[in-house]
Amino acid sequence: MSSEGEAEAEAEAQYFCKDFDWEDLRAEIEANPSFAYHLESSSSSSSAPPESDVQAWKQFHLRHASGKFFKERRYLLKEFPELLSCPPNSMLLEVGCGNGSTALPILRANKDLIVYACDCSDETLERAKEIISAASTDASFKHRFRTFCCDLSTNGFPNWLACNPSQDNFLQKQSYCLSGVREDNGLHFTNLSPSEEFECCGGGVDFVTLIFTLSAVPLERMPKSVKECFIVLKPGGMVFFRDYGLYDMTMLRFEPDKQVGFREYMRSDGTRSYFFCLDTVRSLFLGAGFTELELDYCCVKSVNRQKGKSMQRVWVHGKFQKPALSCQ
Ligand SMILES: C[S@@+](CC[C@H](N)C(=O)[O-])C[C@H]1O[C@@H](n2cnc3c(N)ncnc32)[C@H](O)[C@@H]1O
Numbered sequence: 001m002s003s004e005g006e007a008e009a010e011a012e013a014q015y016f017c018k019d020f021d022w023e024d025l026r027a028e029i030e031a032n033p034s035f036a037y038h039l040e041s042s043s044s045s046s047s048a049p050p051e052s053d054v055q056a057w058k059q060f061h062l063r064h065a066s067g068k069f070f071k072e073r074r075y076l077l078k079e080f081p082e083l084l085s086c087p088p089n090s091m092l093l094e095v096g097c098g099n100g101s102t103a104l105p106i107l108r109a110n111k112d113l114i115v116y117a118c119d120c121s122d123e124t125l126e127r128a129k130e131i132i133s134a135a136s137t138d139a140s141f142k143h144r145f146r147t148f149c150c151d152l153s154t155n156g157f158p159n160w161l162a163c164n165p166s167q168d169n170f171l172q173k174q175s176y177c178l179s180g181v182r183e184d185n186g187l188h189f190t191n192l193s194p195s196e197e198f199e200c201c202g203g204g205v206d207f208v209t210l211i212f213t214l215s216a217v218p219l220e221r222m223p224k225s226v227k228e229c230f231i232v233l234k235p236g237g238m239v240f241f242r243d244y245g246l247y248d249m250t251m252l253r254f255e256p257d258k259q260v261g262f263r264e265y266m267r268s269d270g271t272r273s274y275f276f277c278l279d280t281v282r283s284l285f286l287g288a289g290f291t292e293l294e295l296d297y298c299c300v301k302s303v304n305r306q307k308g309k310s311m312q313r314v315w316v317h318g319k320f321q322k323p324a325l326s327c328q
Contacts, residue, residue, distance in 0.1 A: 019301040022245070025312060029247045038251065041262040053218055054120045054151050056270030061098075061124040063269075073211065074105045079317060080240040083207065088112035091205040093161070093232060095152055096120075096213025100128035100145075104135055106209075107145060114144050116161065116205065120151045152213075153221035156228040162204045204234040214284075215243045215274045219264055222274075226288040236324040239290065244275045245297050245314030251275040276316045290320035 029035050077083060083092070083106055090113055094103045097117035107115055119125050125147045133142045150157060208229045217225050229239050244250065246263065250273070254265040263275045278295055286292065298315040 017298050017300045020299050020312060022247075022297040022299050022314065025247050025299070025314065029252070035252060037256045037259065038247075038254075038263075051151070051154060052270060053216070053272050054153075056272075057119075057216065058121045058123065060269055060271055061119075061121040061127070065123060065127060071101055072105045073102050076102060076209070076211065076240070076242070077105060077109050079242070080207075080209075080319065082238060083113065083240075084110055086110070086113065086206060089114060090207070091116065092207040092209060093118070093157075093205045093229075094209045094211070095229065096210070096216060097128055097147070098124050100131050102209055102211045103128065103145060104132055107132065107141060108135070111138075111140070111144075114146070117145065117147050118150050118152070118157070119147075120149065122149050125149060152228055153217045153225045156224070157232050162232045204232055204237065206234055206237050208233060208237070208239045210239060210241045210243070212243055214241070215276065216272055217274075218272060219261055219274055222284055223287060226284045226290075230288040230290060230322055233322045235322055237322050238293070239285070239318075239320045241281065241285075241316070241318035241320065242298075243281075243316055244273060245299075245316045246275045246277040247312075248275055248314040249311045278316065281316055281318055285318070285320045289322065291323055292318075293321055294319040 030039060092106065092113055092115050094106075094115060094117040097103055097119050100117070103115050103117050106113065117125070117128060119128075129142070129145070129147060132145045135141070148158065210229065214222060214225060233239070251263070251265070258265045258267065260266045260272070261274075263277075263280075264272065265274075266272050278297065282292060282295060295316070295318045298317050300313045300315075302311050302313055303309070304311055
């Protein structure tokens with residue numbers, strides 16, 4: 001994850017900001033010989049064992065248990081106004097929720113929305129629950145926030161989240177929903193009772209948020225991760241996407257030895273970050289069956305107040321929809 005100053009800039013950035021033109025930045029970076037290694041595939045591709053990225057995130061959350069990185073991402077409500085105008089009891093799945101930076105402002109803004117939140121780290125889910133419980137005295141608040149632990153890129157989501165009650169009779173539905181729990185493919189639930197597990201079978205969610213999570217997954221496991229989001233959505237449901245964009249300042253700061261693939265880097269703590277161009281995002285989502293509604297760079301010039309330095313931040317904003325009549 002980025003430093004506190006960078007997290008703050010991300011938290012405050014505005015919808016579709018165009019402080020500068022992305023093509024101008026691209027031309028500048030690609031003409032600068034000191035950035036040449038960022039334009040090439042790395043010869044030293046990662047020798048890390050599979051799922052070491054998930055272990056690295058678990059360690060990250062253990063080290064940062066103080067919640068220091070918590071910054072509410074209030075701008076998301078401007079970027080994705082559907083989260084405010086949806087019918088009561090609509091369901092959102094926040095994927096890779098961390099300590100709740102995305103979930104909290106959404107829960108606050110829409111009192112009728114149910115938020116499922118998952119992460120590969122139990123530690124951060126506990127922290128998120130604490131932060132969300134402490135944020136409101138309204139009892140419904142914490143009941144609308146339901147967490148479960150999963151690795152999106154390998155096992156995917158539990159069956160109960162996407163099972164379709166309209167296709168199953170009562171008994172079939174019950175056994176289908178609980179089978180996802182019994183299999184325990186590395187999935188376990190942190191605040192659902194058995195009766196709630198059954199109640200959860202809602203035929204999928206209305207929205208998925210993928211906010212700075214896909215970039216944390218190794219590139220080769222991104223297609224499966226996006227497909228999982230497609231499967232868990234109801235027909236007509238939407239994914240709201242925001243993540244690091246190509247030539248973001250944090251990409252340019254990685255030294256050559258941190259490059260583990262094309263546009264893919266590993267921090268010293270083993271967590272990864274990929275930097276997306278629009279074509280990569282488009283092919284991941286269209287490849288999974290989504291329709292593109294919005295996709296653009298968000299280019300923000302921000303000032304690091306401590307160092308007095310200007311930073312050129314690039315994020316990708318995307319909105320994708322599962323077709324209304326879609327076979328999974
Ligand atoms: C940069 S944080 C983003 C947190 C949050 N979405 C937000 O808006 O602040 C990325 C999160 O993804 C989680 N993560 C990384 N790989 C994952 C995986 N394979 N499955 C589930 N969560 C994962 C990490 O534990 C971390 O909390």
